[in-house]
Amino acid sequence: MSVNQSGWKPEMGDATTSGVMPTFTGNRALMLDEALIFEIGSGETTGVDIDAGPDLPSRLGRHARSGAIGLPGLSEPETVRHYTRLSRQNYAIDLGLFPLGSCTMKHNPRLNERMARLPGFADLHPLAPVDTTQGALELIHQLAHWLVTLTNMDSVAMSPKAGAHGELCGILAIKAALEKRGEGHRKIILVPESAHGTNPATAAFAGFKVEDIPATAEGRVDTQALKDRLGPDVAGVMITNPNTCGLFERDLKEISDAVHAAGGYVYCDGANFNAIVGRVRPGDLGIDAMHINLHKTFSTPHGGGGPGSGPVVFSKALTPFAPLPFVERQDGKFVLVEEETAGDHHADSFGRMVAFHGQMGMFTRALSYILSHGADGLRQVAEDAVLNANYVLRSLDTVLDAPFGASGPCMHEALFSDSNLADGFSTLDIAKGLIDEGYHPMTVYFPLVVHGAMLVEPTETESKAALDQFIGAFAAVAERAKAGDAALKSAPHFAPRRRLDETLAARRPVLAWKEPVAPVAEAAE
Secondary structure, rough: OOOOOOOOHHHHOOOOOOOOOOOOOOOOEEOOOOOOHHHOOOOOOOOOOOOOOOOOOOOHHHOOOOOOOOOOOOHHHHEEEEHHHHOOOOOOOOOOOOOOOOOOOOOOOOOOOOOOOOOOOOOOOOOOOOHHHHHHHHHHHHHHHHHHHHOOOOOEOOOOOHHHHHHHHHHHOOOOOOHOOOOOOOOOEEEEOOOOOOOHHHHHHHHOOOEOOOEEOOOOOOOHHHHHHHOOOOEHHHHEEEEOOOOOOOOOHHHHHHHHOOOEEEEOOOHHHHHHOOOHHHHHHOOEEEOOOHHHHHOOOOOHHHHOOOOOOOOOHHHHHHEEOOOEEOEEEEEOOHHOOHHHOOOOOOOEEEOOOOOOHHHHHHHHHHHHHHHHHHHHHHHHHHHHHHEEEEEEEEOOOOOOOOOOOOOOOEEEEEEOOOOOHHHHHHHHHHHHHHOOOOEEEEOOOOOOOOOOOOOOOOOOOHEEEHHHHHHHHHHHHHOOOHHHHOOOOOOOOOOOOOOHHHOOOOOOOOOOOOOOOOOOO
């Protein structure tokens, strides 16, 4: 007989000393089942009792509410408990290792958070007069200096709000440069199969046509295929380095030289800069533009802890086309160069990406991270991240198939496939099984060049003990999948919710709550 969620089975007999069978609640010990807030409270009630006010004339006019507001009325304890229970269902880097590949979900030092909350940074208004914000502008200017220094590029645009926003910034600069040269007819952007998925989307959004460049058997760009496609219609290439197979593109300088000789530009996706910061300077590889995810490399909050920030560094060739505004030091003071003050020295800018300059909280956190680590510390970040990824790869390559395990050391992440699992078992089963082991699943089914891909990025902030625990859990689930353990097909068993129909959830998601419709009464026959 089946076990209900409270763990009681009919054949167990009386579940309590009083002989009363337990009530099914959906709870699992201290992991409490949580209803929607609309199901907890009623729209017909309020959480507090308020005496009727004096009968005064309304000043709301046509804005006065004429019907129910449509929100549930809850007491304070009900409200607090609801959101606390929901928060306990989140997985976070402060709870355990976050193995998402190509996302660099690492610990955010609390020092960064304290600096971001300092008066003058936390309460800064974007329209504050420049004379009253000299400290903040100096901080932005100093962070820009270190980003340019670490990458050996010529300039940086600080305003893009995230990685994909930064990609668009770089591509728009390339587009402006081509139009300035009278070569707006170049409409092809080459994107290797090993690049990030946002790259082709960005190029297409900017009005370019995307053509794929295949990967080699070892997971890197097919350099010869890329060279063969270069021509007068190619605007440039978008390449990710290290790439999404977890490998360093060692031919990038050769690729850059070939693209430049053909009249194009090189955009580098810098999402994986964490693996090479302090070790490799992208400017030395011939890069023309590259975004830097501050929320990845420089440990500002990621995802729900955002907002993000994606500054873009530019080569000397693209600097004149970078967006406004930017911070500049003039006569001992820091100023924001806007459209009205750009003058002739920045007349070719393609415009601006955002209304204001960027995310002050992210800038403060990133500079705190850089200054607290120093040059040697940032170099160690990359070295430890690569060491941890290779430890994961070599610890599991005898359990799971590692498609590019023979391509040399990996960089920031270890890539596996589901090719050696039992018939009927796949990457999805391992991902769901990891939830029962207490871990958020790794990145699944990406990159697309690997069937059933499983991408793990441990980052540098995990200890060997933490990695060993994760490796043990991952290996145990993989062995179950290889052995054909049927229970794995219905995992997770210990999460607040059981396995969803992934296809149905994607194609017909229920995103809004609606009042249940009472069944229509039918006359008896």
